[in-house]
Amino acid sequence: MKKYACCLDEQNAAVSVNHSRSLAVRSSASDYEKLELLSAVQFVKPEKQAQFVSLVEALRSAEYYCPVFVNDHEPRNTPSRKAYCQQLRSSLPFQVVLLTYSTGNNLGDYLYAWRIPSDEVMTTTTMKNHSVISDIESKLPIYHTRQMRKDFQEHVGRLCNVQPAVIRWMYRFLTGDSCAIVSARQADVDRRVLLAIDAEDDSLCGIFAS
Structure with missing residues (x-):
């Protein structure tokens, strides 16, 4: 119980520091992003595949380089959401870029995914990915103090x-x-x-x- 109380005190102290900042806690989106290239998976077990049906359909319906907000398709309860995000990386039937943005608060991470052509040259892919990321960054919420x-x-x-x-x-x-x-x-x-x-x-x- 004492350990838990100390943990709460530390969290309250950190929150107080953030409230007193004269700049947004997350002032540069690029400092809190993680970009991954996920390879297409040819076979996924049916019981594992079932939870990704809505995300797969959304990605399939979207054009190349059109981002899909993964959070709209993940489970609502925290334990299932964590498992979903972990298994996501080995459960999609096409090549995908996954962008993870850390909000820095109890909202968790924002995840965006978009399909890319498997036969496109890397230079073109990099340029287009950069354009997609810039567009996402411009729409991310900024949490003022x-x-x-x-x-x-x-x-x-x-x-x-x-x-x-x-x-x-x-x-x-x-x-x-x-x-x-x-x-x-x-x-x-x-x-x-x-x-x-x-x-x-x-x-x-x-x-x-x-």
Whole structure:
């Protein structure tokens, strides 16, 4: 029990450090990627093959170099998901590139797979793979820290005479932030801010106080 408590303390300390960062914990996608070339497997045991039916069909339906999000096809419970990811590497009937991206949080890894022609020269394959990876990277979520949001709010607040609720809307609009609202009162205030902005009626700006 004491060992478990120490482990929780270490995790809480690590989370606190991440919350206080002024840069995203994952600021460079390429630092957290793993790229693998999986060879086609000619024979897979039926009981093992069954769990990959949906992924195989998705890959077969997709064109070459069109990535498929593997996570949409894996089991939901953690133990089965881990086994699925391990067996995946020796269970596909065609040559595939597998990209693993570590999110750095409890969401686990993001896996993308795409078919490549077996007769294509390596130079062409490398160039096309790079293009696919760049496109995936541009769509990966960026997890902002609490400190980043706090810094933004403080800087804007010093420059402009703007209410905190409006600054929160600005941050969400500019970054796509979708973190949970901290209270029902704040949710109501933020809803009214959005109403005022959508209505383009600055006379409504006095109805929110925080």
